[in-house]
Amino acid sequence: MYVVATPLGNLRDISMRAQDILRAVDVIAAEDTRHSQRLLDAYGIRTRLAALHQHNEQRAAEQLVEWLAAGKHVALISDAGTPAVSDPGAKAVARVRLAGYPVVPLPGPCAAVAALSVSGFAEGGFRFVGFLSPKSGARRAALAALVGDRDALVFYEAPHRVVESVADMLLVFGAERQILVAREMTKMHEEIVRMPLGETTAWFAADSNRERGEFVLIVEGAPELEEMGVEVERVLGLLLAELPVKTAARLAADITGAPRNALYARALALKGSA
Ligand code: SAM
Numbered sequence: 032m033y034v035v036a037t038p039l040g041n042l043r044d045i046s047m048r049a050q051d052i053l054r055a056v057d058v059i060a061a062e063d064t065r066h067s068q069r070l071l072d073a074y075g076i077r078t079r080l081a082a083l084h085q086h087n088e089q090r091a092a093e094q095l096v097e098w099l100a101a102g103k104h105v106a107l108i109s110d111a112g113t114p115a116v117s118d119p120g121a122k123a124v125a126r127v128r129l130a131g132y133p134v135v136p137l138p139g140p141c142a143a144v145a146a147l148s149v150s151g152f153a154e155g156g157f158r159f160v161g162f163l164s165p166k167s168g169a170r171r172a173a174l175a176a177l178v179g180d181r182d183a184l185v186f187y188e189a190p191h192r193v194v195e196s197v198a199d200m201l202l203v204f205g206a207e208r209q210i211l212v213a214r215e216m217t218k219m220h221e222e223i224v225r226m227p228l229g230e231t232t233a234w235f236a237a238d239s240n241r242e243r244g245e246f247v248l249i250v251e252g253a254p255e256l257e258e259m260g261v262e263v264e265r266v267l268g269l270l271l272a273e274l275p276v277k278t279a280a281r282l283a284a285d286i287t288g289a290p291r292n293a294l295y296a297r298a299l300a301l302k303g304s305a
Contacts, residue, residue, distance in 0.1 A: 032095065032127045033106040034120065036113040036139030039245075040218035042073050049137050050074050057103040060095060062110045062119055083107065085119045092126035099132045113141040117161040117187050143185045146213035146247035149223055152183035155252065159185045163196055170196065174203040179253050179296030186248040193246050194235050200250060201228040205292030209251040215244040253296045263287045267294055268301065276302055 033052050038044040053059060054076045060083035061067035067080055083091035095105055107114050107123060114120035124134050147153045158180060163170045177184055188196050200210065206229025214222045222241070226234060228250070235241050266286055270279035276298045283298075284291035 032099065032124075032132060033104075033135045033137055034114050034124065035106050035108050035137040036141060037067075037070060037108050037111060039111045039140045039142055039145065039216055040221075042070060044140050044217060045070070045074070046137065046139050049139060050076065052137060053078060053106055053108075055104065056106045058098060059106045059108060060091060060123065061108050062114075066110050067108060078106075083119060083123060088119050088122045089126075092123040095123055095127060096130045096132070099127065099130065111140070111142070113139070116141060116143070116159075140217075142187065142213075142216065142245070142247050145216050146211060146223075146249055147183065147185060149213070150183065150211040150225065150249045150251075152209070152211065152249055152251045156182040157185055157249075158182045161185075162187050162189075165192060167195065167199065171199050171203060174199055178203055178292060179299045181252040181255075183252050184250045186250075188246045188248055190243055190246065193248070194242055197228070197231045197235070197248065200248070201231060203292070204228055204250060205290050207290050208292070211247075211249040213247040213249070214241070216247070218244070220244060254290075254293045260289075263289045263294070264297075267298060271298055271301060 033056065035049050035052060037049070053071065056078060058079050058081050059067070061080050062084050064080040064082050071078065071080070081091065081094070098105055107120055109118040109120060112118070115124055127134055143159055147157055158177070160177070163173055163186060186196070197210070206227060208228050209225055210228050210231060211223065211225045214220070216223070220240070224234070263283065267279060267283040270282050274282070276295065280291055280295035280298045283289065283294045
Protein backbone atom coordinates (compact mmCIF):
# COMPACT_ATOMS: atom_id res chain seq x y z
CA MET A 32 0.00 0.00 0.00
CA TYR A 33 1.32 3.40 -0.96
CA VAL A 34 0.56 6.34 1.35
CA VAL A 35 0.57 9.32 -0.96
CA ALA A 36 0.77 13.00 0.00
CA THR A 37 -1.41 15.28 -2.15
CA PRO A 38 -1.52 19.09 -2.56
CA LEU A 39 -2.70 21.43 0.19
CA GLY A 40 -4.32 23.69 -2.37
CA ASN A 41 -2.19 24.28 -5.43
CA LEU A 42 -2.71 21.22 -7.63
CA ARG A 43 0.76 21.59 -9.12
CA ASP A 44 2.23 20.53 -5.79
CA ILE A 45 1.91 16.84 -6.56
CA SER A 46 5.08 14.90 -7.22
CA MET A 47 5.68 13.06 -10.48
CA ARG A 48 6.09 9.83 -8.56
CA ALA A 49 2.75 10.39 -6.82
CA GLN A 50 1.11 10.79 -10.22
CA ASP A 51 2.78 7.61 -11.49
CA ILE A 52 1.66 5.58 -8.49
CA LEU A 53 -1.90 6.93 -8.44
CA ARG A 54 -2.15 6.02 -12.11
CA ALA A 55 -0.65 2.56 -11.69
CA VAL A 56 -2.49 1.19 -8.64
CA ASP A 57 -5.77 -0.73 -8.89
CA VAL A 58 -7.64 1.33 -6.34
CA ILE A 59 -7.16 4.56 -4.37
CA ALA A 60 -8.66 4.81 -0.89
CA ALA A 61 -9.65 8.45 -0.38
CA GLU A 62 -11.18 10.44 2.46
CA ASP A 63 -13.72 12.15 0.20
CA THR A 64 -13.98 10.54 -3.22
CA ARG A 65 -15.73 13.52 -4.85
CA HIS A 66 -13.03 15.90 -3.63
CA SER A 67 -10.21 13.61 -4.80
CA GLN A 68 -11.86 12.99 -8.15
CA ARG A 69 -11.05 16.60 -9.04
CA LEU A 70 -7.35 15.98 -8.40
CA LEU A 71 -7.38 12.80 -10.49
CA ASP A 72 -9.28 14.56 -13.29
CA ALA A 73 -6.68 17.34 -13.37
CA TYR A 74 -4.03 14.72 -14.20
CA GLY A 75 -6.14 12.43 -16.36
CA ILE A 76 -5.86 9.62 -13.82
CA ARG A 77 -8.71 7.13 -14.16
CA THR A 78 -8.02 4.83 -11.21
CA ARG A 79 -11.03 3.73 -9.19
CA LEU A 80 -11.63 5.54 -5.88
CA ALA A 81 -12.96 3.93 -2.68
CA ALA A 82 -14.05 5.80 0.46
CA LEU A 83 -11.93 5.55 3.58
CA HIS A 84 -12.86 8.14 6.19
CA GLN A 85 -13.03 8.42 9.95
CA HIS A 86 -16.48 6.79 10.13
CA ASN A 87 -15.67 3.65 8.13
CA GLU A 88 -11.91 3.35 8.52
CA GLN A 89 -11.83 -0.03 10.26
CA ARG A 90 -14.17 -1.61 7.72
CA ALA A 91 -12.43 0.03 4.80
CA ALA A 92 -9.08 -1.20 6.14
CA GLU A 93 -10.37 -4.79 6.04
CA GLN A 94 -11.36 -4.23 2.44
CA LEU A 95 -7.87 -2.91 1.65
CA VAL A 96 -6.34 -6.06 3.13
CA GLU A 97 -8.66 -8.20 1.00
CA TRP A 98 -7.59 -6.35 -2.12
CA LEU A 99 -3.94 -6.73 -1.20
CA ALA A 100 -4.49 -10.45 -0.56
CA ALA A 101 -5.97 -10.69 -4.04
CA GLY A 102 -2.73 -9.28 -5.44
CA LYS A 103 -3.99 -5.76 -6.06
CA HIS A 104 -1.97 -2.61 -5.45
CA VAL A 105 -3.61 0.15 -3.45
CA ALA A 106 -2.88 3.76 -2.57
CA LEU A 107 -4.14 5.84 0.32
CA ILE A 108 -4.73 9.58 0.08
CA SER A 109 -6.55 12.19 2.17
CA ASP A 110 -8.26 15.44 1.16
CA ALA A 111 -5.04 17.43 1.42
CA GLY A 112 -1.48 16.91 2.57
CA THR A 113 -0.08 13.81 4.19
CA PRO A 114 -2.54 11.04 5.11
CA ALA A 115 -2.63 9.70 8.67
CA VAL A 116 -1.33 12.99 10.14
CA SER A 117 -4.38 14.56 11.85
CA ASP A 118 -6.25 12.76 9.07
CA PRO A 119 -7.73 9.30 8.56
CA GLY A 120 -5.24 6.60 7.63
CA ALA A 121 -3.39 5.58 10.81
CA LYS A 122 -5.75 2.65 11.53
CA ALA A 123 -5.57 1.47 7.92
CA VAL A 124 -1.76 1.67 7.97
CA ALA A 125 -1.64 -0.34 11.21
CA ARG A 126 -4.05 -2.96 9.84
CA VAL A 127 -2.17 -3.39 6.58
CA ARG A 128 1.13 -3.72 8.42
CA LEU A 129 -0.40 -6.31 10.74
CA ALA A 130 -1.47 -8.30 7.69
CA GLY A 131 2.17 -8.30 6.62
CA TYR A 132 2.01 -6.08 3.54
CA PRO A 133 4.56 -3.33 2.96
CA VAL A 134 3.39 0.25 3.49
CA VAL A 135 5.35 2.68 1.33
CA PRO A 136 5.41 6.46 1.89
CA LEU A 137 5.29 8.89 -1.01
CA PRO A 138 6.38 12.09 0.69
CA GLY A 139 5.01 15.46 -0.29
CA PRO A 140 2.93 18.33 1.06
CA CYS A 141 2.24 18.48 4.77
CA ALA A 142 0.69 21.62 6.24
CA ALA A 143 2.73 21.41 9.45
CA VAL A 144 6.07 21.05 7.71
CA ALA A 145 5.27 23.71 5.12
CA ALA A 146 4.51 26.23 7.87
CA LEU A 147 7.56 25.19 9.89
CA SER A 148 9.78 25.72 6.89
CA VAL A 149 8.88 29.42 6.72
CA SER A 150 8.65 30.05 10.47
CA GLY A 151 12.30 30.33 11.39
CA PHE A 152 11.33 28.75 14.73
CA ALA A 153 12.33 25.17 14.14
CA GLU A 154 16.11 25.30 14.14
CA GLY A 155 16.08 23.16 17.26
CA GLY A 156 13.13 20.88 17.41
CA PHE A 157 9.40 21.11 17.10
CA ARG A 158 6.44 19.46 18.71
CA PHE A 159 3.47 18.59 16.55
CA VAL A 160 0.35 19.16 18.66
CA GLY A 161 -2.25 19.15 15.87
CA PHE A 162 -5.82 20.13 16.75
CA LEU A 163 -6.52 21.47 20.24
CA SER A 164 -9.75 20.72 22.10
CA PRO A 165 -12.78 22.78 21.02
CA LYS A 166 -13.49 23.37 24.72
CA SER A 167 -11.69 26.32 26.24
CA GLY A 168 -10.91 24.68 29.61
CA ALA A 169 -9.32 21.62 28.06
CA ARG A 170 -7.54 23.77 25.51
CA ARG A 171 -5.98 26.03 28.13
CA ALA A 172 -4.93 23.02 30.19
CA ALA A 173 -3.25 21.48 27.13
CA LEU A 174 -1.46 24.76 26.40
CA ALA A 175 -0.38 25.19 30.03
CA ALA A 176 1.28 21.78 29.88
CA LEU A 177 3.39 23.07 26.95
CA VAL A 178 4.41 26.41 28.45
CA GLY A 179 7.98 25.37 29.31
CA ASP A 180 8.64 23.42 26.13
CA ARG A 181 11.73 24.73 24.33
CA ASP A 182 10.56 23.30 21.01
CA ALA A 183 8.42 25.23 18.53
CA LEU A 184 4.78 24.15 18.93
CA VAL A 185 2.75 23.31 15.84
CA PHE A 186 -1.04 23.52 15.87
CA TYR A 187 -3.76 22.90 13.30
CA GLU A 188 -6.88 25.00 13.81
CA ALA A 189 -10.30 25.42 12.23
CA PRO A 190 -11.34 28.91 11.05
CA HIS A 191 -14.28 29.24 13.45
CA ARG A 192 -11.98 28.61 16.42
CA VAL A 193 -8.77 30.31 15.40
CA VAL A 194 -9.41 33.60 17.21
CA GLU A 195 -10.34 31.98 20.53
CA SER A 196 -7.45 29.52 20.32
CA VAL A 197 -4.93 32.28 19.65
CA ALA A 198 -6.47 34.29 22.54
CA ASP A 199 -5.84 31.30 24.82
CA MET A 200 -2.27 31.06 23.55
CA LEU A 201 -1.79 34.73 24.43
CA LEU A 202 -3.17 34.08 27.89
CA VAL A 203 -1.01 31.05 28.56
CA PHE A 204 2.26 31.90 26.75
CA GLY A 205 2.23 35.66 27.32
CA ALA A 206 2.38 38.63 24.96
CA GLU A 207 6.06 38.39 24.05
CA ARG A 208 6.20 34.93 22.55
CA GLN A 209 6.21 34.94 18.77
CA ILE A 210 3.60 33.17 16.70
CA LEU A 211 3.49 32.34 13.01
CA VAL A 212 0.01 32.39 11.48
CA ALA A 213 0.03 30.47 8.18
CA ARG A 214 -3.31 30.86 6.44
CA GLU A 215 -4.41 29.26 3.16
CA MET A 216 -0.93 28.10 2.19
CA THR A 217 -0.41 27.57 -1.55
CA LYS A 218 -3.89 29.03 -2.27
CA MET A 219 -5.03 32.34 -3.70
CA HIS A 220 -5.40 34.05 -0.32
CA GLU A 221 -2.21 32.71 1.21
CA GLU A 222 -1.08 34.89 4.11
CA ILE A 223 1.83 34.10 6.38
CA VAL A 224 2.72 36.46 9.20
CA ARG A 225 4.89 36.30 12.25
CA MET A 226 4.25 38.55 15.23
CA PRO A 227 4.32 38.63 19.05
CA LEU A 228 1.20 36.99 20.53
CA GLY A 229 0.40 40.38 22.04
CA GLU A 230 -0.33 41.76 18.55
CA THR A 231 -2.66 38.99 17.42
CA THR A 232 -5.93 40.41 18.76
CA ALA A 233 -5.49 43.63 16.78
CA TRP A 234 -4.29 41.70 13.71
CA PHE A 235 -7.39 39.53 13.52
CA ALA A 236 -9.69 42.48 14.35
CA ALA A 237 -8.23 44.59 11.51
CA ASP A 238 -9.73 42.42 8.75
CA SER A 239 -12.49 39.80 9.16
CA ASN A 240 -11.08 37.89 6.16
CA ARG A 241 -8.15 36.94 8.37
CA GLU A 242 -10.39 34.48 10.22
CA ARG A 243 -11.20 32.62 6.99
CA GLY A 244 -9.59 29.54 5.53
CA GLU A 245 -7.25 26.92 6.90
CA PHE A 246 -4.62 27.64 9.53
CA VAL A 247 -1.40 26.33 10.90
CA LEU A 248 -0.24 28.15 14.02
CA ILE A 249 3.34 27.87 15.22
CA VAL A 250 4.39 29.25 18.59
CA GLU A 251 8.08 29.68 19.23
CA GLY A 252 9.58 27.59 22.00
CA ALA A 253 10.04 28.82 25.57
CA PRO A 254 12.92 31.30 25.92
CA GLU A 255 16.41 30.17 26.82
CA LEU A 256 17.31 30.24 30.47
CA GLU A 257 20.38 32.42 29.87
CA GLU A 258 18.15 35.11 28.45
CA MET A 259 16.62 35.55 31.87
CA GLY A 260 19.85 36.38 33.60
CA VAL A 261 21.49 35.18 36.76
CA GLU A 262 19.74 37.63 39.09
CA VAL A 263 16.30 36.62 37.88
CA GLU A 264 17.19 32.97 38.41
CA ARG A 265 18.36 33.75 41.93
CA VAL A 266 15.15 35.59 42.86
CA LEU A 267 13.00 32.85 41.38
CA GLY A 268 14.95 30.15 43.18
CA LEU A 269 14.58 31.90 46.54
CA LEU A 270 10.83 32.40 46.11
CA LEU A 271 10.34 28.89 44.86
CA ALA A 272 11.89 27.47 47.98
CA GLU A 273 9.05 28.98 50.03
CA LEU A 274 6.08 29.36 47.72
CA PRO A 275 3.97 27.46 45.17
CA VAL A 276 5.12 27.66 41.54
CA LYS A 277 2.49 30.09 40.37
CA THR A 278 2.95 32.57 43.21
CA ALA A 279 6.74 32.36 42.98
CA ALA A 280 6.64 33.06 39.23
CA ARG A 281 4.25 36.00 39.66
CA LEU A 282 6.29 37.62 42.42
CA ALA A 283 9.56 37.02 40.60
CA ALA A 284 8.06 38.72 37.54
CA ASP A 285 6.89 41.69 39.64
CA ILE A 286 10.28 42.05 41.31
CA THR A 287 12.53 41.61 38.27
CA GLY A 288 10.36 42.73 35.36
CA ALA A 289 11.08 39.44 33.51
CA PRO A 290 8.15 37.87 31.59
CA ARG A 291 5.82 36.00 33.91
CA ASN A 292 5.27 33.11 31.52
CA ALA A 293 8.95 32.51 31.01
CA LEU A 294 9.41 32.50 34.78
CA TYR A 295 6.49 30.15 35.20
CA ALA A 296 8.02 27.79 32.65
CA ARG A 297 11.40 27.99 34.37
CA ALA A 298 9.80 27.46 37.79
CA LEU A 299 8.05 24.35 36.52
CA ALA A 300 11.32 23.05 35.13
CA LEU A 301 13.14 23.76 38.41
CA LYS A 302 10.42 22.08 40.44
CA GLY A 303 10.47 19.10 38.09
CA SER A 304 14.22 18.64 38.42
CA ALA A 305 14.23 19.15 42.22
N1 SAM B 1 -2.82 15.61 6.95
C1 SAM B 1 -2.79 16.97 6.50
C2 SAM B 1 -1.37 17.48 6.52
O1 SAM B 1 -0.64 17.09 7.41
O2 SAM B 1 -1.02 18.33 5.70
C3 SAM B 1 -3.66 17.88 7.38
C4 SAM B 1 -5.07 17.45 7.53
S1 SAM B 1 -5.98 18.26 8.76
C5 SAM B 1 -7.54 17.45 8.70
C6 SAM B 1 -6.40 19.78 8.05
C7 SAM B 1 -5.70 20.93 8.73
O3 SAM B 1 -4.43 21.13 8.14
C8 SAM B 1 -6.42 22.25 8.57
O4 SAM B 1 -7.42 22.42 9.56
C9 SAM B 1 -5.29 23.23 8.75
O5 SAM B 1 -4.98 23.35 10.12
C10 SAM B 1 -4.15 22.49 8.06
N2 SAM B 1 -4.08 22.86 6.63
C11 SAM B 1 -4.40 22.09 5.58
N3 SAM B 1 -4.21 22.77 4.43
C12 SAM B 1 -3.78 24.00 4.77
C13 SAM B 1 -3.41 25.18 4.04
N4 SAM B 1 -3.50 25.21 2.72
N5 SAM B 1 -3.01 26.26 4.74
C14 SAM B 1 -2.94 26.24 6.08
N6 SAM B 1 -3.27 25.16 6.81
C15 SAM B 1 -3.69 24.06 6.18
